[in-house]
Amino acid sequence: MSEPTVTVVIGAYNAMPYLTRCLESVVEQSLGDHTLECLAVDDGSTDGTGKELDRFAAAHPAVVRVVHQRNSGGPSGPRNVAIAQARGRYVFFLDADDYLGPNAMRRMIDMAERNGSDVVLGKYVGVDCEVPRSMFESNQEVVDLATSRVWNALTPHKLFRRSLLLERGLRFDEDIRIGEDRLFVTKAYLQASVISVVADEDCYYKVKRADQGNITSSYSDLGKRFEVARRIMAAIAALSEPGPVRDAALLRTFRGGLLDSFSWRFPLMEESEQTEAMAVVKAEVERFYTPELDAQLTAPHRIFAHCARHGLRRELIDVIEFLKEERARRRPAHEVVVDQGRAYATYPHFRDGTAGIPDSCYDITGELRQDDRLDAVQWRGGRRRGVLRLSGHGFIERVRTREPATELVLRRRGDGQEVRVPTRPVPTADPDAGPAGFTADLDPARALDGGPLTHGVWDVYLDVRTQGLSTRRRFGARKAADLAPATSGGSGRLAVKPYYTAYGNLSLDVTARKKTRRPKTLKRRVGSGLRGLGRRLGGRKLRRIARLRGRSTASTRP
Structure with missing residues (x-):
């Protein structure tokens, strides 16, 4: 067979x-x-x-x-x-x-x-x-x-x-x-x-x-969940060398097997079982935890790792219970504190001198999310020198907008070339957006260091900056309900077609403007009319007319 x-x-x-x-x-x-x-x-x-x-x-x-x-x-x-x-x-x-x-x-x-x-x-x-x-x-x-x-x-x-x-x-x-x-x-x-x-x-x-x-x-046997995570990390150590591949494998296990086992079930365990589970995590953290891994973990994971490593059982349970309440509410219950360009989540025991958990465990700067909306895409100006006006708002969620410095960023597909377009702040009626409204005018003929944009597709991003924090993401997926369809326009020798991608984001297709024929002058029209008349009359008749004109001219000479 x-x-x-x-x-x-x-x-x-x-x-x-x-x-x-x-x-x-x-x-x-x-x-x-x-x-x-x-x-x-x-x-x-x-x-x-x-x-x-x-x-x-x-x-x-x-x-x-x-x-x-x-x-x-x-x-x-x-x-x-x-x-x-x-x-x-x-x-x-x-x-x-x-x-x-x-x-x-x-x-x-x-x-x-x-x-x-x-x-x-x-x-x-x-x-x-x-x-x-x-x-x-x-x-x-x-x-x-x-x-x-x-x-x-x-x-x-x-x-x-x-x-x-x-x-x-x-x-x-x-x-x-x-x-x-x-x-x-x-x-x-x-x-x-x-x-x-x-x-x-x-x-x-x-x-x-x-x-x-x-x-x-x-x-729900958490003890065996911790044991499985321990076996996985032992296998990773045995089958890989220190480096990026090992870090990727360890990160997956820290996030999706070891630290996330500190779930709502953990407080229900007997104290002896809790202590034993924390000892397993401590051993793995001390063996494998690196600054590179720490930077890629969420704030709760970093807090869990610190608490397990330092025997902070009560503090660990407090954070788990707090997160459980947040999930039940389906909205964040913690405040965000911004200090010297870093954002921190105020989970339990934040800056609690008794617990001694460092601020770095609460750092959520890399987890900040951007909220934005595209309200208008309009061409302004004449046919030969059009300006594309984009309006909307952008802010960092749960961070108060102060002295916003929002910019549109155009990135060309293929080579990653970028063009930054400054915005002007405008009032907004959205209570969440506050002073985060903006308007930006893009002149395609002058946007690239005073010269025209190069041909190709330019994807539109929105940079939001406030209080020393910054976020960036593709722009246009969230739109105003009354947003009018984007229309094509141009500036100088460029034709620009705004459109929305399969994910709803805004992009600009920049090409050369098609040449239009110049209208024929009266002289050319007259000349072409005589040529057409000549074709109709034939060469013999034209020569006869020319001889007659010559005699007439000669008879008038002095």
């Missing part, structure tokens, strides 16, 4: 009625020249899952194989059984509640074959739930682990080269029930030669069950 190209692994436990659609999506794959086997492991189901698997195996004997076993207590056991029995060149892990897009396997295998990929991510789609999306902005033939957002997608629903799993001994840890997938994928990422991303095809549909039976957040 020939080796299939891919083995789709399904670990199934009480997965009805979702299992049927899952299996249908596998056997209906558009594979092209590739071949597929489906290896399903029934993990001691009691709801008819086993019978449904057998039914599909009978209907598709060349594709579906079924293994029945006693319940193992988690997803790791069935997946490991399947790894041992898989025959495909690649292995893909599919949860029994979820399903595949029709072209998923073909697109991911093609990507792997083209690049020699050990791991391929196919675009996720959430069905009544949120899924990671940041890594699927565009196809990536070869991922840079130091900068890629694939670290935000650590579930095992990916295509793996089977030789990678066998040669590296990659298996799921069966003694943990939550986070085992993050540990497995982290190890795979760090040992893969090439990782690729398919972003232009909906590959994996993640389904939220009505009973939430597949949502691991219901598992």
Whole structure:
């Protein structure tokens, strides 16, 4: 029997009625020249899952194989059984509640074959739930682990080269029930030669069950969550060298496994359990925490790390309870203090001399968000010297606007060339905006150091500065309700077409103005009329007229 190209692994436990659609999506794959086997492991189901698997195996004997076993207590056991029995060149892990897009396997295998990929991510789609999306902005033939957002997608629903799993001994840890997938994928990422991303095809549909039976957040053993994070960080240390890739892996674990485990459940633990959990975090912080990581964490994460490291259990609980209340209110409850060009969130124990938590833990300067709105895009002036007027407002959320210094910034696509356009402050009726209204006049013929803008597309950004703080983002996505459509215009020899991108942001398409024909003069019209008359009269008649004119002229000479 020939080796299939891919083995789709399904670990199934009480997965009805979702299992049927899952299996249908596998056997209906558009594979092209590739071949597929489906290896399903029934993990001691009691709801008819086993019978449904057998039914599909009978209907598709060349594709579906079924293994029945006693319940193992988690997803790791069935997946490991399947790894041992898989025959495909690649292995893909599919949860029994979820399903595949029709072209998923073909697109991911093609990507792997083209690049020699050990791991391929196919675009996720959430069905009544949120899924990671940041890594699927565009196809990536070869991922840079130091900068890629694939670290935000650590579930095992990916295509793996089977030789990678066998040669590296990659298996799921069966003694943990939550986070085992993050540990497995982290190890795979760090040992893969090439990782690729398919972003232009909906590959994996993640389904939220009505009973939430597949949502691991219901598992509340925080002690094991901390243990999983500890194992992940140990794996990172063993499989990577100090540098950007290790920092990216550690950052994901600090943010999405270790420090965020200090959730609302932490205050409900026994004091001895709290102390033990803090000791785990302290050990990892002292081993791996660096200034580079600190700069990329949020203020709550930095506070958590400091409290764990210095044994501030009571202060830690105070901050957790405060954040819980903020989330319940769905709005920030803390104030923002600006001091010497830095912004600080006044979470509990801010500048509390007794607790001694440094201001740097509360620093949110890098987290500030900008609020802005485009109110008008209008051409002013004559046809030959038009000026594009942009009006709106921009301010930094939760920071009082004082002496605003707002500027529009035009950035040319391709080379990143920038042009800054000063604004004039104007009053605004928006109570949140306060004195943050502005108007800017852009003369395309003089904007670039007194000369014309170069041809191309210029994206519009808005810089907002106040109290020594500054933010910048693309401008135009939020618009006034009565904003009139943008119209084309020009200045000098330039034609400028304002338009909105797929994300709603404002851009300017600058090209050469089309030349217009000059109106013909009366003399030219007369001349052309005589030439036309000549053609009609013919050459003989013209010569006769010329002789007659010559005689007439001669008779009048003195």
